[in-house]
Every structure is written in C-alpha cells, then in structure tokens.
Amino acid sequence: MSEAVKNLVNNDLADVMFNRHSVRQFDPNVKIGRDELQKMIAEAATAPSACNLQSWHFVVVDTPEAKAKFKQAVMKFNYPQVDSASAIVFIAGDTQSHYVYRDVWNKVYEDGNITKERLDQILGTFLPLYENATPDFLKFDATIDCSVVGMQLLLVARAHGYDANAFSGIDFEKMIPTLGLDPKRYVPVMGIAIGKAAQEPLHTTRYDAKTQTDFLA
Template sequence: MTTFFDLVARRQSDRAFDPDRPVEKEKIQQILETVRLAPSACNSQPWHFIVVDDPETKNKLADAVASKILGINHFSKQAPVHIVVVEEKPNLSAGFGAWLKDKNFAHIDVGIAAAHLVLAAEDEGLGSCIMGWFDEDKVRKLLGIPSGKRVLLDVVLGYSTQPDRKKVRKELDKIVSWNRYE
C-alpha cells in the first residue's frame, strides 16, 4: 500500500500519453467517486464534471484547449480522457459566506476537487494534467454548457508515457512560518 505522502510525491503533471490505450470506465468511475467525496464550503459542492472520452468530441475539445500562438496544450489531443470542470452556483450558506468574507469559496472548492481528481488518477496508475488555458466559449458550445456557467478547468487523463521528473519546489522554510507571518 502506498502512503499518501508517496502518492503526492509521485504525482506529476503529465504531458505525454499513450493515445492508443483507453482508460477503463471502472477507473474513471472510481476517480469520480473520489472527487464526489471532496469537501466544500457548507457542503455546497459547486461543481459539475463532464467526462469526454468520445474520440471525435475529445479531439475537438483538444483543439479548443490548445493555443497555436503560444504553442501550449497540444499534448491534450493524445490524452484519451478529458474531464471538464464547470462551476455551479453554491448553496445559500456558501454564497452568503463568500459575499460576506469576499472570498470565492466555489473556486477554492473546485481546486480541492481537482486535487482529489489528479491524486485519485495517480492512485489508479494514470497520468494527469490540470489545464486552465482554453477557449471557454468554444468549450461551452462544444459541450452544450449553458452560457451563464463558467468552465474553470480541463483535466486530461491517460496512461502516461512521460518519464518521472524530479520535483522542483521551494524549501519548506521559504513557504512556512510559525505563529506569525515572516
């Protein structure tokens, strides 16, 4: 059994996938069940997930996610699964709290859910990458998302062909202080 620390240490943003190896539905279901259990402010669960695994739709989605000008996210066409995260309206308690405290709890909650998603994918032996750069209008139109909804993320999943990389992170003493900000 892998420890949680080992799982987190192993997980990376993958940008190379085996396009000929589909992801088993059972694995996707397990990942989604893990995401369903993610915490949210006032149990609001302000999210909706669209699983895109139809090859034709997935390729059109990958075109909306890639940028020819900036040369980014072209790898997304290799990934056999995209999970698009749509922001939903929070419940009354979370919405009021967000207004009162001037914090977007829904975005925080979606971030927590996305972390659950990619860690669950890693636990299932899948690579993943969270992407926030895309043509939101094209994604909305392609997937039939109502115009009043925000598309926050596209998370790609698949069997990674990318070698493991050493994580480069700030030292702990650069990001943590005790008892006061320093």
C-alpha cells in the same frame, strides 16, 4: 479490506502524492472504461466543499469526436495531453449550487445528524451570504471547490495506476458553450488529462516552503 481500497492499485499515500508529476505525453492506446472514470470522479468528490454544496460539474472527454470539439477551446500548448490522454475530465464551477442549499441542510437535520439549533445557525449564517453574493464571489467559491476536487482527482488517478495533468490553458469564453453547459450557471476552472505515461515527465522543483511561510506574531 474496505470497498474503496479494492478499487485502488496504489494505496501508498507518500508515493501517490510525493512522486506525482504532471504528465503531458500519454500512451494513446490505453483506454479507461467509463465505469472506472465515474468511480474515480466519485472518489475525488469525497473532497470538501463550501457548505457541502459541491459546486463542481464534470464533463468527460474520451472519444476522438469529443476531443476534436473540446480542442476548439483549448490552447495549442495543451494539445499533447488532450490528444494522447485516455480521457480528460473537465471541471466546471456551478455558481447556482446554493439554490438547493436549504434542501441539503434540511436533509442533514432530518437524518438526525445536526440539531435544529445548528440547522438554524447554518441557514442563518451562510444562506443569506450566497443569496446576496456577487457573481465574482460565486465564481471564487466554485473555483475553490473545483480545485480541491481536481487535486483529489490527480491523486486518485495515480491510486488507480494512471498519471495525470491539470491544465487551465484554455479559452475561457469558448469552453463552457463548447461543453454544452449553460454559461450563466457554469464557470470554467480546469481540465484533468488522465492516462498511462508514455515518457518520464519533467520533475519540477519547489521553492523552500520556509521562504513562503510566516508565523503571525
């Protein structure tokens, strides 16, 4: 059994994904150790990211003091998850992740994983895009990275035997300073509350996906 599987309590993809629901009321007595939280973040961070820049940053909120501070930048509607969760992982977008773009891809080349021609193509195509990008594009790019890693964290939490809830009902101005991060570098994206469900969550339905799908002629 691979190292990764040993960490998982539930390796059943269909159950983890299709029986996932947003839990907003957790058992407040359940603690999750920081080692396990860090492991879950690392597992979630196997998600893809634009140019493998991993434009995400995680702030864990898992003490009463941290929760009190954190709630200053959270909408009241989301207090139940924050109060009862074992931990919240807030995911912020890093709009300066491309500063190390050259190092990241030079290393891939030095490790012999891509050709010089491919390295030049990658550096020639995307690095100029990032170096000349508008703040809006860098926020958009980082928002995508943070959302895909957030989706994996929701699934990884279930695979570790917990439930979770993603929320963006926050104060977008206050959040980054509240977390002690640099507002010039980081943008707020979403919080993921993690813990053991204390009650059966609301099972929402979905539109028929066919009504949201076109086939390009």
